[in-house]
Amino acid sequence: MRRLLNILWNSFKMSLQELKNNKLRSALSLTGVAFGIFCIISVLATVNSLEYKIQSDIASLGTNTIYVDKWEYTNDVDYPWWKFVNRPIPKYTDVKYIKERSSLAENVAYFVQGQTNLDYGNSELQNVNLYGLSNEYNQIQTVDIGAGRYFTESEFAHGTPVAVIGYENAVELFGTAERAIGKSVSFDTHRVNVIGVIAKQGQSFGPGFDYDHSIMITYYYYASIYEINNENGNPFIMVKGKPNIPSAALSDELEGVMRQIRKLSPQQEDNFALNDINFMAQAVSGFFGTVNIGGWAIAGLSLIVGAFGVANIMFVTVRERTSQIGLKKAIGAKSRTILLEFLLESAFLCVIGGFIGLLMVWGLAAILSAVLPFAIIISGKIVLLAFSICVILGILSGIIPATIAARMNPVDAIRSK
Numbered sequence: 001m002r003r004l005l006n007i008l009w010n011s012f013k014m015s016l017q018e019l020k021n022n023k024l025r026s027a028l029s030l031t032g033v034a035f036g037i038f039c040i041i042s043v044l045a046t047v048n049s050l051e052y053k054i055q056s057d058i059a060s061l062g063t064n065t066i067y068v069d070k071w072e073y074t075n076d077v078d079y080p081w082w083k084f085v086n087r088p089i090p091k092y093t094d095v096k097y098i099k100e101r102s103s104l105a106e107n108v109a110y111f112v113q114g115q116t117n118l119d120y121g122n123s124e125l126q127n128v129n130l131y132g133l134s135n136e137y138n139q140i141q142t143v144d145i146g147a148g149r150y151f152t153e154s155e156f157a158h159g160t161p162v163a164v165i166g167y168e169n170a171v172e173l174f175g176t177a178e179r180a181i182g183k184s185v186s187f188d189t190h191r192v193n194v195i196g197v198i199a200k201q202g203q204s205f206g207p208g209f210d211y212d213h214s215i216m217i218t219y220y221y222y223a224s225i226y227e228i229n230n231e232n233g234n235p236f237i238m239v240k241g242k243p244n245i246p247s248a249a250l251s252d253e254l255e256g257v258m259r260q261i262r263k264l265s266p267q268q269e270d271n272f273a274l275n276d277i278n279f280m281a282q283a284v285s286g287f288f289g290t291v292n293i294g295g296w297a298i299a300g301l302s303l304i305v306g307a308f309g310v311a312n313i314m315f316v317t318v319r320e321r322t323s324q325i326g327l328k329k330a331i332g333a334k335s336r337t338i339l340l341e342f343l344l345e346s347a348f349l350c351v352i353g354g355f356i357g358l359l360m361v362w363g364l365a366a367i368l369s370a371v372l373p374f375a376i377i378i379s380g381k382i383v384l385l386a387f388s389i390c391v392i393l394g395i396l397s398g399i400i401p402a403t404i405a406a407r408m409n410p411v412d413a414i415r416s417k
Helices: 002-021 023-059 081-085 093-101 153-158 167-174 219-225 247-262 277-320 322-330 335-371 380-406 410-415
Strands: 065-069 105-120 123-133 145-148 162-165 184-187 190-198 214-218 236-241 273-276
Touching: 023 277, 023 335, 023 380, 065 247, 065 277, 093 105, 093 236, 093 247, 105 167, 105 219, 105 247, 123 167, 123 219, 153 219, 167 190, 190 214, 214 219, 236 247, 247 273, 277 335, 277 380, 322 335, 335 380
Parallel strands: 123 214, 162 190
Antiparallel strands: 065 236, 065 273, 105 123, 105 184, 105 236, 145 190, 162 214, 184 190
16 A cells, blocks of 8 residues: 555656646646546536526426416427417316316416516516416415515405515515515506515526516406406416326326316317426436537547647656666566556646646636526536546556556666666
């Protein structure tokens, strides 16, 4: 063990000495390694961070949840668009029917939306998302209340004119979220009392809801103001399955229930869509997997250039140390020891180049995190991957020159001085 540590330390010192003695040559050679690691890690970190953000937004739609809608969210079949347009919209009465007939559903909620202008005093916010919700919505969706409270069952049942507004709306109208509680705001000549403010969500990149710029009211109050049975509200039903129930089983049961509701004969095709949130998450993972492959392809070219540069350094190093190698072998150094020393030196050179590349990535991540609406996270797994790539690349780059050094005849090597 002590001998191995000595070999490692000597190889590391040789690597530093090579960098010190041949600064320009080493810098040019290590640039390829550093740039290759920079490309791989920056692409992986950015793509993984973006994927995590989008997956989080998708997860906020509800886990193990089916959306009953007239539209298919991930339509990959040859289905004419006019058939989607002519489909009937889900109705609020369907919620009660689904809860009665479905044995696998745990929560069912109705959702309808629109846009409005929100007024308070002399201030007005335009194009605010107006969400009409039924009971059990917050048991499917994650609605974090930052100030105040959520709707009560009584307010849902009676359509009380109360509202929960988004964080950005509260700040723009009242300065802080806490000051919004108890205030009355109006939209489309209707006035509601603010009972809660949703915690700040941040920009969404997925198909999630824009809570920051929204106002929520109960379904019955929404229905008392607007016409529900039309296309403008884009209504849909959210159905969350019971624990440990596969979404595929829930979808199959819902298909039968919805066909009963629509009174479809066995010969008629479905005039509704069952959108599985889990399937959307899988589709996103597949897309980002393809993006990662593209990043690997680009970075691979840089790594190949870097590998040739490191191999060139090692060939020159072997030639410069020929007499030294002969002397070591003459006093008893084994061929495998010489081989290991040069392989480790080559690996250390690549690790140094990789470390420079990582420093560049951390700098880029700090800049992008300040500009982008999501943080660039460089996980420990990615750092370990970079280190592994550098070690493997160094061994591959140094295998031929190290083998040449290990096979040298000590007499011929000493005479070459």
